Amino acid sequence: MKKVLTAAAILLLSFGFLSASGAEESKAEGPIELSYWGWGPHVVGVNETISPAFKEMYPDVTVKAEALGPWDLMDKFYVSMVSGKGAPDAAQLVRRVSEKYLISELLYDFTGFMNEYDGQFSEALNRDVLSVDGKYLGIPLDYGPSALFYNKPLAEKLGIDVSTIVTWDDFYELAVKISREYPDLYIMTQYYPAGTWGSNYYRMFMQSAGANIYDAEGKVIRNNQKMVEVLEFLYKLHADVKTLNIPVNDPLMWEESRKNNILFYPRNSYFSGEMEQQVPEMDGVIHTIPWPLWSEDDDPQYTGNWGGVALVVPQKGPHADIAAEFCKFFATNVEALTQHWYTTTGVPSYAPARDNIIKDNTNETFAKGLMEAITVREVGPWYYTDWAQTEKILGDGLDNMFGGKLTPAEAWQWTEDQLIKILGR
């Protein structure tokens, strides 16, 4: 018995030692290095431009940004929040799925800051996923409004005048005609609905039609005729137009783009930055026009939105206050956000920065005419309630429709039923 107790005591001590060695370091004094997690070309911008600019205000503080893939980042951030270890001082999150982090004890409270800048950040972006019980637990950094990208030399070669595309019906008629005349050409990309990005692609169409899945109280909108109409259009497009069907950003898309085999890309502003990275040789080839309307009478004239980026600061970090200052600086610094626009083509949520880009637009984005194309439309209202699960269910519903198992009306009814059954909304 004595031996067993001794062994147990040694093991307990060992666990104690292991736990203690992993404990958070105490608050450091002197020079501080803030860790920042981000993704894409945005990270280079933080290290090369934004961090040095912040250092001018806080000479003892250096911000070191680390690049991760967006979903890698989300996973690691979640693990760090659950375990209470290894979190960065600040991070960008995929805003549409950050709702579940809105816990006061978890994230830094930016309510004072957001109230101070009341009206400077678009209301449509604030209300969706960053506020809970009147508190703002993150800052909306940027967003990605939808636009219709196209291969200009290819369109010219085919004799297409893109200015005639005002509504989705115009687009459909043109797309069917070209599909018949050029059977080897992909008129547009269309993505597998299953999974995170696929559903979100189709959601842009829904949002631009002024449709919504949930109401402001988070209840599923029943007998949603607007949504059925959007699905009917998507189904028609899928059935009658030659599309490249792949997961979002699949390498095959870049391959076909290089070969000038894709005419249109209904995407969001970030797509320009992605293309610059993936197919730099297409510089000057890709142009944009505004996202088509659902009717010429649309008022307001909506576009969709990919979702955007939120800046958050873990509440318990050793440098939470200074990390919060960095986020405030970044999210409201016109110069930094202008730079951010040209590297990521994420539209700043901070209105003065957006206005500055519009005013001084040098048209230097990879996809030409992008800022003009997105600013003529307003981002439609959207409620990202339980979005991670909703996205999955929505994807299954769309799969059922594209696979021919259900008609668009049945597919939407199925989706509604599943949302109510699984999420209880």
Place this chain on the structure above:
Amino acid sequence: MVFDKKKSPYLFLLPFLIMFFSFWLWPILQSLYWSMLEWDGLRAPTFVGFRNYIKLFSEQDYIIALSNTVSAAIVYIGIMVIVALFLGFMLNSSILPGRAAFRTIIFLPVTVSLPVIALVFFIIFAKNNGVLNNIISTLGFGRSIDWLGDPRINLWSIVSLRIWRASGFYAIFILAGLQSIPEEVIEASIIDGASGWKTIRLIVLPLLRPVIIYVIIASSIWAFQLFEEPWILTRGGPVNSTATIAMHVYRNGFQFFQLGYASASAYVLTAIIVVFALIQLLINKGK
């Protein structure tokens, strides 16, 4: 210094025991406990007993994922072992010229990174102008097949990718097993008048059985954890036709923040793998 002969072995074992408890036993027990919680990892958990397990088997998505995982694993293991055996015999054959080069080429697929393989297989499986469909069209069968989009066949497209990727790797184990069989045994059977096929069936394969069992068990663990290929190629769709249990665990744990539920799902997967391995070991022992 005088060591107590009875106690000192425990001292030497201590580093191992610490690692064993910290990184092996503790996580297993911890996740078993988690599987009985309703917990998002961020707020206080609620103990729900076996409710997560009951919920699992009433969730349609989970049943589909379970069925996909088991059927894909069985088909994968069955075909892969036959292909690996064939390749192993081929590489062991003295009549094959350039065996060293073949060995390297056959082993290569497992060393190539998955995103690269995914791109190659997208090109092969593409509905429009894909390599497979072009071959089918050249042979005079006009209709193009949606290898990754048709729910009736896409799981098998993914399984075929896996078989291609893993066969060469396991063929090396078979080859090592074949080379460890003493030549005298083979020679004796030939002298006794056994034909080539009889020698393989009655001498080589029985001697190779421990290696084959190892290949089946090792590959089955990987087979039941099917995740990366369907995640990259189809994200589990359409309509869950390529969804797997590992994907269910990931989705519920990391995307839906249902750690307790995901732990229960992972435990069922572990139980399946353990039962499958035990059955194989018992079969082997029985023989």
